[in-house]
Amino acid sequence: MQGDANPHGSLQEAKLLTVHHLGVSQSERIVWLCEELELEYGLKRYDRRADNRLAPDAYKALHPMGIAPVITDGDVVLGESAAICEYINVRYGDGRLAPAPDEPGFADHLFWFHWSNATFMTTKMMALALGFVGRNPSDVPFVQERVQRSRELIEARLGDHPYFGGQSLTLADIMMVYSLTTTRAFSKEPLAGMPNTHAYLKRIGEREAYRRAMAKAEPGMTPMLD
Structure with a gap:
């Protein structure tokens, strides 16, 4: 549970599961x-470049795609959020953050986990x-319709x-919360008219594990739960 948040520090054990x-x-x-x-x-935390806000060269060198997230685990170097979540949950978590095939919610969990x-x-x-190219997404019906459908789908799910x-919390939540919170640091998209989603994010924000994680991952940044 204790992580080394020093971006330049060496880890005590070379084979320790490491989140970059x-x-x-x-x-x-x-x-x-x-x-x-x-x-x-x-x-190991890496700051974004000051000139273009993209990943620094040291991060890009970790994996051929050059994007976050990346973990290292001994000789394993793994990218892609969902793949990493499944890997850690099965290898280190006894699969407890994913319902078994015969448990209620199995299909719903799979949908939201991948839909995210x-x-x-x-x-x-x-x-x-x-x-980025100066277009308003609301002027593109295909995109605007998908945005609205997504908001309605999320709000309905969290109402039920x-x-x-x-x-209970599953990997589906681990995937979805970032998409509802920190992504808005880039888009400035409000969560207006989504009371069920606001209530959900309040519950997430009260979880000790989430609070610890955000304090380590984004020190000085208030999680975007509103």
Whole structure:
């Protein structure tokens, strides 16, 4: 559970599971996951470049894709949020943050776990890219419709269930929360008209593991839970 947050410090054990966290990025998910599972892990934090706010060369060198998140675990170097979540949950968490196939909520958990990046984050990235080239996403019906459908789907789910995976926190929540919170540091998108989502994020913000994770991953930054 204790991480080394020094971006330049050496870890005491070379084979220790290490989360390489790029500031204000998807890799916060992995820090939170490790805290929820109360794992012993190393944490190396990398600041974004001042000139373009992208990953520094040292981070890009970790994995051929050059993007966050990345973990190292002995000889294993693994990228991609969902892959890392499954790897850690199965290898170190006895699978306890994912329902078994015969448990209620199994299919819902799978949907939200994969929907987070496959559809929701893709939609948000399309909107962000339009902004980069001076287009208003609301002027592109295809994107705007997907944004609205996503908001309605999320709000309906959280009106019927306390967590995306059902009655308890699962990897689906680990994936979804970043998409509802820290991503808004880039888009400035409000969560207006989403009371169920606000209530959900309040519950998440009260979790000790989440509070520890954000304090380590983003010291000095207030989690965007409102």
